[in-house]
Amino acid sequence: MEVLQVIDDLVCTRRVPGLGAVSLRVLQSEQGVVSVASDPVGAPVGKWVLVATGTAARLAMPDPLTMTDLAICGIVDHWEPAP
Amino acid sequence: MEVLQVIDDLVCTRRVPGLGAVSLRVLQSEQGVVSVASDPVGAPVGKWVLVATGTAARLAMPDPLTMTDLAICGIVDHWEPAP
Amino acid sequence: MEVLQVIDDLVCTRRVPGLGAVSLRVLQSEQGVVSVASDPVGAPVGKWVLVATGTAARLAMPDPLTMTDLAICGIVDHWEPAP
Amino acid sequence: MEVLQVIDDLVCTRRVPGLGAVSLRVLQSEQGVVSVASDPVGAPVGKWVLVATGTAARLAMPDPLTMTDLAICGIVDHWEPAP
Amino acid sequence: MEVLQVIDDLVCTRRVPGLGAVSLRVLQSEQGVVSVASDPVGAPVGKWVLVATGTAARLAMPDPLTMTDLAICGIVDHWEPAP
Numbered sequence: 001m002e003v004l005q006v007i008d009d010l011v012c013t014r015r016v017p018g019l020g021a022v023s024l025r026v027l028q029s030e031q032g033v034v035s036v037a038s039d040p041v042g043a044p045v046g047k048w049v050l051v052a053t054g055t056a057a058r059l060a061m062p063d064p065l066t067m068t069d070l071a072i073c074g075i076v077d078h079w080e081p082a083p
Numbered sequence: 084m085e086v087l088q089v090i091d092d093l094v095c096t097r098r099v100p101g102l103g104a105v106s107l108r109v110l111q112s113e114q115g116v117v118s119v120a121s122d123p124v125g126a127p128v129g130k131w132v133l134v135a136t137g138t139a140a141r142l143a144m145p146d147p148l149t150m151t152d153l154a155i156c157g158i159v160d161h162w163e164p165a166p
Numbered sequence: 167m168e169v170l171q172v173i174d175d176l177v178c179t180r181r182v183p184g185l186g187a188v189s190l191r192v193l194q195s196e197q198g199v200v201s202v203a204s205d206p207v208g209a210p211v212g213k214w215v216l217v218a219t220g221t222a223a224r225l226a227m228p229d230p231l232t233m234t235d236l237a238i239c240g241i242v243d244h245w246e247p248a249p
Numbered sequence: 250m251e252v253l254q255v256i257d258d259l260v261c262t263r264r265v266p267g268l269g270a271v272s273l274r275v276l277q278s279e280q281g282v283v284s285v286a287s288d289p290v291g292a293p294v295g296k297w298v299l300v301a302t303g304t305a306a307r308l309a310m311p312d313p314l315t316m317t318d319l320a321i322c323g324i325v326d327h328w329e330p331a332p
Numbered sequence: 333m334e335v336l337q338v339i340d341d342l343v344c345t346r347r348v349p350g351l352g353a354v355s356l357r358v359l360q361s362e363q364g365v366v367s368v369a370s371d372p373v374g375a376p377v378g379k380w381v382l383v384a385t386g387t388a389a390r391l392a393m394p395d396p397l398t399m400t401d402l403a404i405c406g407i408v409d410h411w412e413p414a415p
Contacts, residue, residue: 001190001202001236003176010086012133015157016123018142024084024133030200034113034165036084036133040182050178050190050202054137054220056235059184067156069139070084073233074181082200093252095299098323099289101308107250107299117279117331119250119299137303150322152305153250167356167368167402169342196366206348216344216356216368220386222401225350239399240347248366259335261382264406265372267391273333273382283362283414285333285382303386316405318388319333 001052003079004029006045006072010036018067025072027051030081038068041075048079084135086162087112089128089155093119101150108155110134113164121151124158131162167218169245170195172209172238176202184233191238193217196247204234207241214245250301252328253278255294255321259285267316274321276300279330287317290324297328333384335411336361338377338404342368350399357404359383362413370400373407380411 004027012024023039027049040061043049049072051057057071058064087110095107106122110132123144126132132155134140140154141147170193178190189205193215206227209215215238217223223237224230253276261273272288276298289310292298298321300306306320307313336359344356355371359381372393375381381404383389389403390396 001204001234003200003202010133011160012157013160014124015133016143016154019156034086036086038084041180050176050181052233052235054139054235056220056224056233058139059231059233060182065142067135067139067142068084069135069137071182073185074178077177077179093299094326095323096326097290098299099309099320102322117252119252121250137305141305148308150301150305150308151250152301152303167370167400169366169368207346216342216347218399218401220401222386222390222399225397225399226348237348239351240344243343243345259382260409261406262409263373264382265392265403268405283335285335287333303388307388314391316384316388316391317333318384318386 001050002029003048003076004051006043006047006049008045016067020066022061022066035070037070037072038066039072041072043072043075048076050074050076084133085112086131086159087134089126089130089132091128099150103149105144105149118153120153120155121149122155124155126155126158131159133157133159167216168195169214169242170217172211172213172215174211182233186232188227188232201236203236203238204232205238207238209238209241214242216240216242250299251278252297252325253300255292255296255298257294265316269315271310271315284319286319286321287315288321290321292321292324297325299323299325333382334361335380335408336383338375338379338381340377348399352398354393354398367402369402369404370398371404373404375404375407380408382406382408
C-alpha cells in the first residue's frame with residue numbers, strides 16, 4: 001500500500017458498465033506521480049490517503065466486482081511528507 | 084488507474100485466440116511511455132482515457148475472459164496535462 | 167519478495183471494513199522508497215523484514231480476505247544494506 | 250500490454266514442471282530492458298510482438314495453467330520504434 | 333519473466349505459516365536490483381535463473397498455496413550479461 005494525496009476529482013461521464021457510478025479521485029505521490037483511484041470513503045481534496053492496488057482494491061469497494069485497480073482504503077490521521 | 088492519451092491504433096493480424104477481435108489502441112503517458120490497451124468504448128485518437136490494469140482490465144471488457152492486462156474504461160471529460 | 171526496513175507505525179483511524187483492525191507499518195527500501203504493509207508478525211521499528219505483494223500478501227494474513235497488497239511475511243535474521 | 254522485440258531464444262533445460270516444454274523468447278524494449286516471455290505463436294527473432302502480463306499471459310497459452318507471467322499474444326504488423 | 337543471478341541465501345527464522353519451510357534465495361539483476369525468491373529447484377549461488385512473479389510464482393511451487401510472489405522456475409543454460 002502507499003500513501004498519496006488527493007488533489008482533484010476526476011470527471012469521466014462516458015465509462016464502461018463495470019465502473020458503475022463510483023467516485024474517482026486524482027491522487028499524487030510525494031514524487032509528483034499522478035494516478036486515479038476509486039473512492040469508497042469520500043476523501044476530500046488535500047487529504048493523505050492509504051491506497052491499495054489490484055485485487056485488494058476491489059476488496060475495498062462495497063461491490064468487489066467494481067472494475068478498479070486502485071482504491072482508497074483509509075484516510076491517514078497524520079502524514080509528514082519527506083523534506 | 085491512470086490517464087493516458089490515445090495516439091494510434093495497433094494492427095495485429097496474427098494473434099492468439101484469447102485476444103479475439105478486440106480493438107487495440109496505442110497509448111502514451113504524459114512522460115512519453117507507450118503502452119497498448121484493449122478498447123471496449125471506441126476512444127478516438129487524441130482523447131485522454133482512463134485505463135485499468137490486470138484483472139480490472141478484463142472486468143472492463145464485454146467478455147471478462149478476454150486476454151488483456153490493460154483496458155480503456157472511460158473517456159475523461161477534461162484533462163490538463165501537467166505543464 | 168523484497169527486504170525492507172520498518173521505520174514507523176501508520177495510524178489510520180478511518181478505514182474501509184475490509185482492512186479490519188490490522189496493524190500497519192511504514193516501510194522503507196534501501197533506496198528510500200516508502201510503502202505501507204499489513205503486519206501479522208508484530209515487527210518492531212528498525213527491523214529488516216521480508217514482504218510479499220498482491221495475492222501472496224493476503225495469504226500471509228490470518229484472514230486471507232484482508233484487503234492488503236503488501237504484507238510482512240517474516241523478520242530477516244541478518245541483513246547488511248548495500249554500501 | 251506492450252510492444253517488445255524478439256532478440257533471442259532462451260534455453261532453460263532444468264525447469265519446474267509447471268513450465269512444461271513451452272518455448273521461451275528473450276525480448277527487449279525500445280529502452281533496452283530485457284525480459285523473457287512464453288511464446289504460443291512462434292515469433293521469430295527480430296519481430297516486434299505484443300505481450301501481456303500476469304493472468305492475461307496465462308490466458309494466452311493453450312494450457313492456462315502454464316506457469317508464466319509474460320506471454321507473446323500477437324505479432325505486430327508494423328512498428329516504428331520512436332526516433 | 334526475468335533472468336536474475338543468485339547471490340546468497342536468505343535466513344528468515346521467524347516467518348508466517350504460509351511461507352512454510354521453503355528455501356529463500358537473494359537474487360540480483362544485471363542492474364543491481366536485489367529481490368528475494370522462493371526456490372523449488374535448488375539453485376546454487378552464482379547461477380543465472382529464470383524467475384516468475386505473482387500467481388505464476390505460486391504455480392512454480394510444489395504447493396501452489398505457498399505465500400510467494402517471486403519464484404525460481406528454471407536454471408538458464410547460458411546467460412551473457414549485457415556488456
